[in-house]
Amino acid sequence: MTPPDYEYLRKLLREKSGLDLSADKQYLIESRLLPLSRKIGLSGISELVQKMKDGSASAITQAVEAMTTNETFFFRDKVPFDHFRDSIMPEILRARTSRKSMRIWCAAGSTGQEPYSLAMSVKEMGAATAGWRIEILATDLSQEVLEKSKAGIYSQFEVQRGLPIQMLVKYFKQTGEFWQVNPEIRAMVQHRQLNLLHDFSQLGVFDVVFCRNVLIYFDQETKINIFNRLAKATEPDGFLVLGAAETVVGLTDVFKPYPERRGLYRPSGLPATPTGTSTGSMAPRAAAMARL
């Protein structure tokens, strides 16, 4: 990819999606846009850029989609998984000791890295979870993405970011240049297509909800609406985990921050926040946040 092409794409992505790529992200553009170029019958990124410059709305849309969706990796941001291991799991294990079952929902499961990271975390707890029925449900808007998640096959590049090498050896099988999650870990995760904008009450109630880096794409009213419904889908003593750039503060009171655990929230028991009014003046400027 030529430097002018890269600059053109950087500028276009910033304008169209708020995605702000630093100067050293050529590999990321190549890894996403080269397959797209081939898919639409072009020889490479230069031809794709030319098509975009010629005003092809379809090429621009597809390029922006390819760059802004499904960016995820194992144990992304690390801290939420430390909270899961050190705060969430001990509390839930204590509270559910008589029934020995818990339900975890990855509301933006994407290509599987998050639900499988949770499954591996559970497995790493060993005897503490022995005899428990632990359900991990991964949902995503895209069926194509869910199919990748179900297969659990990742490139060398994908397994190197966030996944400790010991876990790679322990929970994956190497197949040529790819790595597949072991059947035992795959079996811990159920998949289901779901649009968060639609009713999800049929999924039931969960002890833990991971809903990270997806609400940043929605406007304020939609966020409030989703938070109201997530509160109904979370056990009164359950947990909600949001992304690093997300918060409920200033939007709704149905969840309250967990003390000294950034990104971690619990249901407050307060009634749903009416849409059309937010609860404070600190509404986050999340619209410009990108997933990278």
Add this chain to the structure above:
Amino acid sequence: MQTCLVVDDSSIVRKIARRILEGLNFQVIEAEDGVDALVVCKRAMPEAVLLDWNMPVMDGYHFLSHLRRMPGGDQPKVVFCTTETGVEHISRAIEGGANEYIMKPFDKEIVLAKFQEVGLIEVAA
């Protein structure tokens, strides 16, 4: 400032690694092979070693064995960075005392993730 010893017989790889590590606020020392690297470690133990596997004179695996037996040699965090991507090599490296493992090709994101994993770089809360 923490020091990272980059051990690789390719001057291009050393140059790329230097640029990445200096961008992560490490002071970088270079060595062309395992023997060269042991001399550096005897002089002063680095906090981190980014280590190639296949090198002339002494390979990365044998360097690691020698390092871990040296006084203070249990201190550096050793991260392999190699084209040997088979699970047998990875398992052997872990058993030999490596803290992490990077499969080439690599980039800044991967180095950052691995250095965070072994505690050389703090993860933002």
